[in-house]
Amino acid sequence: MTFLTIQGIGKRYGGMAALDGIDLAVPAGARMAIVGRSGSGKTTLLRIVAGFETADSGRVTLDGQVLAEGASAVPAHRRGIGYVPQDGALFPHLSVADNIAFGLERGLPGRDARVLDMMDMVELDRRMLGRRPHELSGGQQQRVALARALARQPRLMLLDEPFSALDTGLRETMRKAVADLLRAAGVTTILVTHDQNEALSFADHVAVLRQGRLAQAGTPQELYHRPCDRDTAAFLGDAIVLPAELGDGWAACGLGRVAADTGSRRGRAEIMLRPEQLRLAPASPADPAASPEAACHGRVTAVEFGGAVCKVAVSLLNGHAQDSQPALTVHSSSLDLPAINTHVRITVSGKAHVFAT
Numbered sequence: 045m046t047f048l049t050i051q052g053i054g055k056r057y058g059g060m061a062a063l064d065g066i067d068l069a070v071p072a073g074a075r076m077a078i079v080g081r082s083g084s085g086k087t088t089l090l091r092i093v094a095g096f097e098t099a100d101s102g103r104v105t106l107d108g109q110v111l112a113e114g115a116s117a118v119p120a121h122r123r124g125i126g127y128v129p130q131d132g133a134l135f136p137h138l139s140v141a142d143n144i145a146f147g148l149e150r151g152l153p154g155r156d157a158r159v160l161d162m163m164d165m166v167e168l169d170r171r172m173l174g175r176r177p178h179e180l181s182g183g184q185q186q187r188v189a190l191a192r193a194l195a196r197q198p199r200l201m202l203l204d205e206p207f208s209a210l211d212t213g214l215r216e217t218m219r220k221a222v223a224d225l226l227r228a229a230g231v232t233t234i235l236v237t238h239d240q241n242e243a244l245s246f247a248d249h250v251a252v253l254r255q256g257r258l259a260q261a262g263t264p265q266e267l268y269h270r271p272c273d274r275d276t277a278a279f280l281g282d283a284i285v286l287p288a289e290l291g292d293g294w295a296a297c298g299l300g301r302v303a304a305d306t307g308s309r310r311g312r313a314e315i316m317l318r319p320e321q322l323r324l325a326p327a328s329p330a331d332p333a334a335s336p337e338a339a340c341h342g343r344v345t346a347v348e349f350g351g352a353v354c355k356v357a358v359s360l361l362n363g364h365a366q367d368s369q370p371a372l373t374v375h376s377s378s379l380d381l382p383a384i385n386t387h388v389r390i391t392v393s394g395k396a397h398v399f400a401t
């Protein structure tokens with residue numbers, strides 16, 4: 045069931061369209077990530093839903109209640125929406141405890157206990173209760189802001205890059221803790237991020253904004269494996285995009301003939317593979333040419349050590365290579381990284397995705 049509906053939202057600043065005809069449906073209990081490059085309109089959309097910004101056109105409906113349409117709008121504080129902005133926006137003159145309790149009625153039974161629960165949830169040391177925001181690190185301030193929004197038990201939670209000031213380990217722990225907590229509480233959530241890994245791991249729905257327009261929306265799997273175009277593919281991770289000639293269930297490309305989701309399309313098209321679909325094995329230049337079925341030979345031109353996942357650039361050697369084809373990037377474990385100039389055989393697993401246009 046759709047909980048939040050965004051219909052035809054448009055917003056201009058001067059002559060520039062920050063948002064242009066955005067339609068989005070967020071199911072009840074979903075965790076949606078809105079991703080896009082800097083300036084694509086993510087924060088503006090979140091602020092319109094929260095009620096801090098007025099759209100020029102369109103409608104926002106939450107749980108059947110129209111929150112904004114034309115000039116009429118439910119004020120932000122009456123929307124039952126939690127909002128954690130990029131900078132946390134804590135009240136500087138209030139202690140951590142008072143920041144978290146802000147918005148909870150004075151005299152509410154269990155108010156102090158709720159503050160402590162929230163501190164534990166965001167893994168803040170209870171000894172920080174009396175501190176002011178300027179006595180906290182950026183990451184600690186963000187956690188207080190998160191605790192403050194959660195304490196009010198919102199029906200919709202809007203998170204604008206809430207994990208950006210945290211270091212990698214804490215970021216993952218917090219992301220998982222917040223996702224678990226929101227799931228358990230059944231709170232529908234929208235997370236704005238420009239970190240594709242965060243979007244793909246946190247969310248069950250992802251929407252990609254580009255220059256104020258919705259480029260694509262779907263599950264993380266759909267967007268990662270079946271992006272609508274090259275830009276979306278590249279935004280959600282490394283992508284190998286090759287020109288190809290399509291047949292029935294296959295594509296002839298620089299890597300030979302690979303299985304592909306061709307549907308009824310035939311002829312020339314662009315296909316995409318994710319680097320983890322390619323495998324490298326040592327080979328000798330004297331080996332017979334690879335079969336045209338998804339295998340070919342190449343030479344390693346660069347190796348980038350990256351810890352768990354390393355990147356290996358390979359230039360194709362067999363007759364399939366296109367002149368304009370840059371080196372392919374393949375993911376490899378750090379345990380069997382090939383050396384530069386090594387001759388390798390490349391095999392493809394899974395199907396290539398065919399771009400619609």
Ligand SMILES: Nc1ncnc2c1ncn2[C@@H]1O[C@H](COP(=O)(O)OP(=O)(O)OP(=O)(O)O)[C@@H](O)[C@H]1O
Binds near residue numbers: 057062084085089238
């Ligand atoms: N109050 C404002 N006045 C004028 N222009 C604005 C205002 N707020 C946002 N914009 C412009 O609208 C566009 C979208 O901004 P927005 O902050 O929504 O992008 P974003 O995707 O959240 O970017 P980032 O990832 O950098 O935070 C940008 O070009 C921005 O400069």
